Amino acid sequence: MLFDSFIQSPLSYRMRPRTLDDVVGQKHIIGQETALYKMIENGHVPSLLFYGPPGTGKTSIANAIAGTVQKPFKAINATTAGKKDIEEAVGQARSEGNLILFIDEVHRFNKAQQDYLLPHVERGLITLIGATTENPFHDVNPAIRSRCGLIKELKPLTFEDIEELIKDALKDDERGLGNKKIKMADETVKLIANSTNGDARSALNVLEQAVEASMNKNEELIYVSEAAVIECVENKGFSHDKDGDIHYSLLSCLQKSIRGSDVQAALHYVARLIEGGDLTSICRRLLVIAYEDISLAAPEVATNTVAAVEAVERLGLPEARIPLANVVIQQCLSPKSNSAYKALDYAIEDVRKGQIGEIPTHLKDAHYAGAKELGHGKGYKYPHSYPNSWVNQQYLPDLLVGKQYYSPNQNGFEKQFYKVFHRLEELKLQK
Structure with a gap:
């Protein structure tokens, strides 16, 4: 009875090392x-x-x-x-x-x-x-x-460690799958090793499920295809190898679902990433989303996302799912804007093209001996000395006067920036 119970145990349990010399990695x-x-x-x-x-x-x-x-x-x-x-x-x-x-x-x-x-x-x-x-x-x-x-x-196992573990499981006829006639290409073994992010238990679970899914009652030979492995991996939502397509696809789906304000889809994709145990990638992507897709439309979301990421790092799984749920839903249902980083991208593009011009003399540093003789700072108007801490003067180089990088939209809180921006533009025309 004990032997029967052992044989029915998951492969990851049966393949646990019996002595230190059996340990992989x-x-x-x-x-x-x-x-x-x-x-x-x-x-x-x-x-x-x-x-x-x-x-x-x-x-x-x-x-x-x-x-x-x-x-x-x-x-x-x-x-x-x-x-x-x-x-x-x-x-x-x-x-x-x-x-x-x-x-x-x-x-x-x-x-x-x-x-x-x-x-x-x-x-x-x-x-x-x-x-x-x-x-x-x-x-x-x-x-x-x-x-x-x-x-x-303990470190995540290397690709080579996982590959060795899979091959051992395929050969071991006492604890592993060696008593079955399994045909599995080296590339398919490598796919499992690449797709489970150094997690031995996950790798053996995928192997066992792929074998079970490939069995045919009428055939003794079990051919495990790459397609079977991919399906088992995708269903588990693993974070995968850094170069793996599934890993990046899940993160991309998460960001696009949040950008599109689809709460249900965003929760689905973050759940798959959580099941893969990859909190680092989830947190990094949520921080990017807060500034790339929500940004000035709801500035408080970035603050809340940073706080949630700190909570995730302190809590670890399974509790980490709680702040993640909160921030994913908030990001989904917040107004969206990409105007800030787009504005900077336009400015960077000009700089790379050499469109920079000469720095206006009245803005140059005047806090050193000899600066005044060069005219640095001459004519500079100190905004705090004027009503509303604003005065009309030139800040861009002559070459770029009139250039507009930032164009505010009217989503969420950015409506306030839109009003201020256009009021300042009006004042500039009143020379």
């Missing part, structure tokens, strides 16, 4: 030349804290450590575990000997759990391995952090 932490590997090889496991993005192998490495030293192992999640779970872990350690306790989302560990567990960690009854996607120096309780002798950052 993260050689900077558990490579054979590292201090940690040598300690574990000699049977010593210090309390550890792993942090890094989802799918980088935090749970897998903890499992592999326990398998290498052949010690009892228990895994819990701090978001769902209670004091009773910790008491059970301590009881298991008392009956079986030193226990390796893996706590996922350790930054959510509450005080009651902590107060009960940490004395047993200090006495060596339990070896604690904590894991978090957050920065442990900001988000993990100092009491827990201080008990962890080593704090290690």
Whole structure:
């Protein structure tokens, strides 16, 4: 029954490494030349804290450590575990000997759990391995952090790491898919490796789903096509490799949906990006949208977007979806304007073409010896000395007098700029 249950488990679970030598990637932490590997090889496991993005192998490495030293192992999640779970872990350690306790989302560990567990960690009854996607120096309780002798950052797996993992899964007839007759081109393997952003769990999930989707009851041979993989990847909404078409297409769809004020579509695309775990790209794109597509029509949106991005960075998933939902909806339903950056683009175009002219003498810097003899600053009118802090004088070079880069529209708050702009233009004509 246990074997049947294991076989029915997801491929990503079955392919978890059993010892450190089975671990793919993260050689900077558990490579054979590292201090940690040598300690574990000699049977010593210090309390550890792993942090890094989802799918980088935090749970897998903890499992592999326990398998290498052949010690009892228990895994819990701090978001769902209670004091009773910790008491059970301590009881298991008392009956079986030193226990390796893996706590996922350790930054959510509450005080009651902590107060009960940490004395047993200090006495060596339990070896604690904590894991978090957050920065442990900001988000993990100092009491827990201080008990962890080593704090290690896991990086997203490389393309080569993911490719190796996929090939291992295809060959392994005990835990993987080696007992099936699967035909899969190298380019299709590379597609999965390129499309899951260094996330091992996601890569194995895509592989398993693509194989299942390609099975034909009447044929023993399973041919996995690129089309099948692409469909599985797209349905998962992964952030993908930086050069991947799907990655950029999803971000483009998000921006165009917001620009077009389509709330439903914008929420759909941001949901797909969230499921891919790529908060960095989402935040960067929302900041661009705030200034590129909304801009002067609703200046407060840029402020709110910056605040939302800061909240996302502090919260991490899954809570990060809350400020993201707020800012995406606000951006969608806000008035739009692109006049500001378009104005600057026109000015940059002139500069690149050499249309610059001589700086007016009355505007030149006059705060140094000899400047007055050159006429710098002569005739300059100080606006604050005039009513409404405005006076009519020339600011553009002679070559560009009369040039208009900025043309305000009348959407949202920019109506106010439109009025001020045209009033100033009228005053300029009243010489």
